[in-house]
Amino acid sequence: MQKLVVLKLDGDLNEGVKVTLEIGAEGDRASIEVQGYLPSKLEIIADYQLWRTTYRSLSNFRITPMNIHVGTSLNEHLNKCRELNEKLSEQMNSWLNCNSFRPVKEKLLKQLTLDDTVRVLIKTSDTWLRRLPWHLWDFFEDYQKAEVALSAPEYEYLRKPKTSTIGKKVKILAILGNSEGILIDKDQELLEMLSNAETTFLVEPQRSQLNKQLWEQDWDILFFAGHSESLEDGKSGNIYFNETDCLTIEHIKYALKKAVNQGLQLAIFNSCDGLGLASQLEDLHIPQIIVMREPVQDLVAQEFLKNFLRKFSSGESMYLAVREAREKLHGIEDKYPCAVCLPIICQNPAAVPPAWKDFLINPQTENGKPQI
Numbered sequence: 510m511q512k513l514v515v516l517k518l519d520g521d522l523n524e525g526v527k528v529t530l531e532i533g534a535e536g537d538r539a540s541i542e543v544q545g546y547l548p549s550k551l552e553i554i555a556d557y558q559l560w561r562t563t564y565r566s567l568s569n570f571r572i573t574p575m576n577i578h579v580g581t582s583l584n585e586h587l588n589k590c591r592e593l594n595e596k597l598s599e600q601m602n603s604w605l606n607c608n609s610f611r612p613v614k615e616k617l618l619k620q621l622t623l624d625d626t627v628r629v630l631i632k633t634s635d636t637w638l639r640r641l642p643w644h645l646w647d648f649f650e651d652y653q654k655a656e657v658a659l660s661a662p663e664y665e666y667l668r669k670p671k672t673s674t675i676g677k678k679v680k681i682l683a684i685l686g687n688s689e690g691i692l693i694d695k696d697q698e699l700l701e702m703l704s705n706a707e708t709t710f711l712v713e714p715q716r717s718q719l720n721k722q723l724w725e726q727d728w729d730i731l732f733f734a735g736h737s738e739s740l741e742d743g744k745s746g747n748i749y750f751n752e753t754d755c756l757t758i759e760h761i762k763y764a765l766k767k768a769v770n771q772g773l774q775l776a777i778f779n780s781c782d783g784l785g786l787a788s789q790l791e792d793l794h795i796p797q798i799i800v801m802r803e804p805v806q807d808l809v810a811q812e813f814l815k816n817f818l819r820k821f822s823s824g825e826s827m828y829l830a831v832r833e834a835r836e837k838l839h840g841i842e843d844k845y846p847c848a849v850c851l852p853i854i855c856q857n858p859a860a861v862p863p864a865w866k867d868f869l870i871n872p873q874t875e876n877g878k879p880q881i
Contacts, residue, residue: 544612769793812841
């Protein structure tokens with residue numbers, strides 16, 4: 510059975526967090542609501558900051574158009590990253606196993622079966638709670654068909670008007686931005702391999718070119734590869750579209766709103782440090798967003814995209830396609846530590862994630878005939 514689990518987190522790691530758990534069948538209103546509490550846990554912030562500093566000392570990220578140089582042994586940094594990630598996992602699970610959170614966890618275990626397909630939404634506006642690698646929660650070890658996403662407390666769903674017919678292709682607008690010091694040609698190759706998609710590529714576009722495409726055509730998926738970064742507050746970020754233009758979502762917000770009104774369902778930023786970008790995109794009510802929570806290296810970004818597109822386009826649900834693609838990154842963590850921690854979904858709670866086939870038909874028709 511398909512279930513939707515929402516954890517509303519009101520508070521922060523400094524003062525403590527009031528928790529409201531909602532559980533319901535996918536597509537229905539929640540049928541269960543339980544209250545809980547998570548105490549302050551400043552150690553998690555300290556451990557995350559230490560891990561983040563060590564992780565970011567690695568090189569060749571898709572963050573800004575420059576390389577970050579490692580001053581000491583690379584192997585030392587790799588091992589340190591793994592150790593700090595393990596410590597962060599232990600701190601998080603200790604926090605989530607506290608007595609005041611037990612009613613929430615017990616209700617989850619009682620209401621869900623191991624065969625359920627579960628979407629878990631972490632609904633919070635707190636920057637640190639959004640940064641946490643929630644997939645490290647031991648709940649996800651037992652529930653192999655569950656995947657986590659972030660969600661904003663305030664949201665709105667704009668129903669998309671569709672005039673397409675049966676047999677159309679998935680329309681993708683792919684932006685290949687500033688690629689100084691990184692390789693993004695592979696991203697283009699992977700998108701070109703999709704047999705039932707029509708992808709328009711904008712290579713290092715000017716702002717006016719991107720604006721024109723978003724205003725004048727309908728898109729199912731927006732894709733970006735190149736350099737990007739979030740600001741420290743986690744609420745906004747920069748995108749390097751070409752050699753001279755560093756833009757924010759604010760610079761193209763009206764064009765993006767138009768794209769959402771015309772049917773844009775999914776935005777994928779296969780670039781660095783995307784949580785700030787996601788926060789701005791959520792304000793525009795884009796239904797689904799996939800970003801990397803921290804800087805990402807070329808091979809990690811490419812492997813994730815390859816495996817995600819393969820599963821999603823073959824019929825797997827978006828959430829399980831993300832989970833499998835994310836977990837497959839474990840196979841390269843000998844050279845790219847903590848790669849599994851990077852991809853994250855940001856979900857508009859009012860929207861139900863589409864299957865790939867949903868992009869191919871008019872949502873007002875079924876089996877080629879109008880619904881009555």
